[in-house]
Amino acid sequence: MRRSEAARADDVVARGDMLGLGAIVGAGAADVIYMDPPFGISKRFAARAEEPGGPRSRARGPVAYDDLWPSLEAYLAWLTARVVALRELLADHGTLWLHLDARAVHDAKVACDRVFGRARFLGEVIWAPGNGSKARRGPGLAHQTLLLYARGRDPVWNHSDPALREPYADTSQAMHFKQVDADGRRYRDRTVGGKTYRYYADVGRAIGTVWTDCPAMVANTPLRRETTGYPTQKPLKLLDRIVRASSRPGGLVVDPCFGSGTTLVAAAAAGRRFAGCDIGERAVRTARARLDEAHVSYIYRELTDAAEAS
Numbered sequence: 001m002r003r004s005e006a007a008r009a010d011d012v013v014a015r016g017d018m019l020g021l022g023a024i025v026g027a028g029a030a031d032v033i034y035m036d037p038p039f040g041i042s043k044r045f046a047a048r049a050e051e052p053g054g055p056r057s058r059a060r061g062p063v064a065y066d067d068l069w070p071s072l073e074a075y076l077a078w079l080t081a082r083v084v085a086l087r088e089l090l091a092d093h094g095t096l097w098l099h100l101d102a103r104a105v106h107d108a109k110v111a112c113d114r115v116f117g118r119a120r121f122l123g124e125v126i127w128a129p130g131n132g133s134k135a136r137r138g139p140g141l142a143h144q145t146l147l148l149y150a151r152g153r154d155p156v157w158n159h160s161d162p163a164l165r166e167p168y169a170d171t172s173q174a175m176h177f178k179q180v181d182a183d184g185r186r187y188r189d190r191t192v193g194g195k196t197y198r199y200y201a202d203v204g205r206a207i208g209t210v211w212t213d214c215p216a217m218v219a220n221t222p223l224r225r226e227t228t229g230y231p232t233q234k235p236l237k238l239l240d241r242i243v244r245a246s247s248r249p250g251g252l253v254v255d256p257c258f259g260s261g262t263t264l265v266a267a268a269a270a271g272r273r274f275a276g277c278d279i280g281e282r283a284v285r286t287a288r289a290r291l292d293e294a295h296v297s298y299i300y301r302e303l304t305d306a307a308e309a310s
Contacts, residue, residue, distance in 0.1 A: 014277040016303025018256035031251035038067035040075040040104040048229030080111045092152035095246040122148035129216035163244040165204035177201040214238040230260035239266040261287025268296040
């Protein structure tokens with residue numbers, strides 16, 4: 001995946017707090033911002049490290065980041081301040097994807113409604129990582145939630161992109177797609193309200209809001225090349241879908257806490273520009289290594305230095 005030998009100013013990897021992103025991302029510049037912050041669960045996350053003569057282990061690995069908070073209120077205050085700052089970076093057609101789980105997502109939605117206005121809430125996507133549950137009492141946490149908020153009234157949504165389509169069920173194809181056009185493509189016509197719509201079998205149907213086809217295991221087992229050992233790494237397929245859904249080719253994708261760098265890799269592969277930051281040294285080192293391995297060029301900045309230069 002080689003886009004160019006010379007890094008463009010928009011392709012930036014930075015270390016620092018996302019509150020400083022405005023120093024490298026212009027106001028109203030981002031097509032999409034994917035925000036995957038700490039979930040507010042009071043836990044310390046370690047990266048997987050190589051055990052001499054044995055398998056990789058997270059139990060003995062170095063700390064990648066802390067998700068420790070004195071209270072839910074403190075966490076929400078931290079999160080809200082950053083959502084406010086990120087909103088200013090979105091273009092009028094831009095969308096914020098906020099990735100959390102059941103422990104804080106409902107409180108976070110109330111906060112985001114205040115920042116964006118409830119009318120700008122586009123909906124939510126339920127992602128099932130497929131890792132099962134260890135709960136012994138009550139329902140286990142077997143899914144995570146992504147809240148979508150638009151900056152303006154007409155956000156980008158590339159509904160025809162193959163990443164947002166899935167095959168029609170075999171029964172549906174057998175019952176309905178019986179006609180064939182001059183190019184040999186099977187289709188069906190439906191008339192609704194006096195207007196006829198044509199659907200092609202090979203295009204597939206739009207996916208829904210429950211995503212079960214992006215298993216986390218591909219990004220979190222040392223048996224797969226995709227994994228980096230960084231905790232809570234998200235699968236490339238998930239971020240590729242998000243990038244393609246809410247950004248245009250050549251548009252700017254922003255990740256304010258990029259962790260292992262999956263969003264940046266997905267953006268480069270999809271022909272988008274990227275800018276992202278993380279406060280953690282291990283995250284920055286992991287993301288840069290992934291981009292270098294993929295031959296993706298970029299500029300590295302320290303956000304404090306960038307803020308002084310702006």
